Amino acid sequence: MRRATLTVLIFTLFVYLFFYACQKPSSGQDNTVRIRASQDPENLNPVNYNNAAALEIINLVYQSLLAPDPETKEIYPVLAAALPVVQKTDSTAVFNFKLREQAKWSNNQPVTAADVIFSLKLLRAPRLENGRLADRYDFIKEVVADKANPLAFQLICEKYTPDMNLMTGDFAILPEYLIDPKGLLRAFSFAQLTRQADSLSNHPSIQEFADWFNSDRFSRNKAFVQGSGGYLLDDWKTGQFVRLIKKQNWWGSGLSDTTRLTANPDKIIYRIIPDNTAAVQALQKQEIDVYAGIPVYTYQQLSADKDFKQKYNLFSPESYDFTYLGINGRLAKFADARTRQALAHLLNVDQIINGALAGFATRTVGPVAPTDKRFYNTAITPYAHDPDKATGLLQQAGWVKKDNRWQKIIGGRWEPLTVTLNYKAGNTEFERIALYFQEAAAKINIPVSIQPIEGLLLTDNLKNHRFEVFLRYLTGNPFVNNFKEILHTENAVGGGANFTNFGNPASDQLIEQINSTSDIPEKARMLKKLQEVLHEQSNYIFLYVTNERIAVSKRFSNLKISGQKPGYDVSAFTLKSQ
Structure with missing residues (x-):
């Protein structure tokens, strides 16, 4: 009996020590990077992923032909052997690519x-959940393989624009052998899928492939989530963590012509911690190495903490993240632009920046960063906090004070002006903005109901137009000014990314012209005009561009900090020698 009891005690002690070891901070020589993720990635399919957490992981598993360097603002080749040679005519641009001979898939077959x-x-294929990316790359009209060289091909595009220098190579390359083992799409050319999508949607091969590809296997099954990047999906526990492991003998290691292709950490673990307070506690206990998006006041406290700064470096680069208020222009009560403008005048953005954000942001009037002197419209005056102006605009839009609240005859009956404001639950920045807005609106008798929503449900509501007003981030890109995906009316349908129903034929034409011109002064003029239209219509009320707030363990160097999401390059992290 004593021996059995002793055995149980030893076993219990072993289990305790095992779990303690799993939770304790990493030792200095552990080449594992642990990153706080604010939400579950949900879906790791490069064609139809849902959020930024997914994209960060996708970019470690899959690769593109080209990529932008956030530090130098240069475009560099990834799977491509070099930057493409471009042939331009009056109506088309042909991009000639050649792939790296060394590039391999996980099964060691060449890319x-x-x-x-x-x-x-x-x-392009019908029935796939590819609408967002299909719109982004609709300028590619044909792709032609070189019959003499399996590594060479041409992309035939619309008339050349500078954005194409990156966009022709900025999409994930997936392994055909793994994704389409039956060769179901080989019977259809890229041009066929582009021009005959509707008629091909009922083809048996298309239907079979869509059922196969749209399944969960390509979203989270590690046997199928595989690319040419330096990392493999090793494990994923929903709501807990995603773990990546470095490939053995990865093809990109040690290339002589570039230092930009990296896979330095042995493991990368994304710990899913939605709550900011819990994330900060994990950081202070050294249970995570990287935390981006630290709440402002927490960041200030950590900056003054000498003990913390012995363990972590802090960074605050200016980002390309735009915070905006979106208003559903489909709803009758918000259909008049003057009503939307009135709501814009309730926001005291300077107070928000200096208060809730402690100065870690810069005001903006549209989706162009104020630091981009070529394209930002400095002639537009941002909406000022002005309740009297808001009241006047409401009256102009036909609202009257009745029974101590604003009302208007809509559809033959009196309707009150109320606002339901949504944002992603757990976002303390949005919570403070919402409270500022609610307080200001109450002073002129507009009731505001604040309803934070879980991230996935919020996205679904926005796509299907089940909302009134929302707060959200828009992640920009210093290399591309293509706003068709979020502002063109063809994407204002259910499932599209034009959530607010912004736009008309004139704004659609303006967006298309911005995307097609290669004349920089003309592009600048049109982008400034687009910002004017956005400001006037106020479906999207752009508030500010934030400074990122990042903490990274001093165990690592070569962080490549930048303002471009996610704000660092974890594949380049190098463990310091102790």
């Missing part, structure tokens, strides 16, 4: 032009 063509077909 070929056939894989690139297949990946582009995924953006």
